[in-house]
Amino acid sequence: MVGLIGRVTGRVGDGLVGEVMVLVPERQGSEAFLAYPAVPGEPSLPVGRQVVVVEYQPPRTVYVAPL
Template structure:
């Protein structure tokens, strides 16, 4: 999961549990995960492209804004 890219579908920020859709090639599709910001204080709004920095099974990821 680490390094996979996705898009924010529910605001991610301090004190919030957001949601992201992540493309998972092994499962041939896109899946929803609960998301927290990887960088303290970072706020990611809906539509922001993100990269998975940490994965905690079964459905939680820590994400950061994707560059470029």
């Protein structure tokens, strides 16, 4: 999961639980994950912004940074 590219579908920011859709090649499609910012205090990421997965915590949580 780490290093995969996704797109924000629910705003990601401090104090918010956002959502991203990540293309998972092994599963031949996109999947939704709950998302948090990788760096606390970073400006929120709006819907449509491309992000990279920095950390993955099973089963469906990722920490993301903007591209």
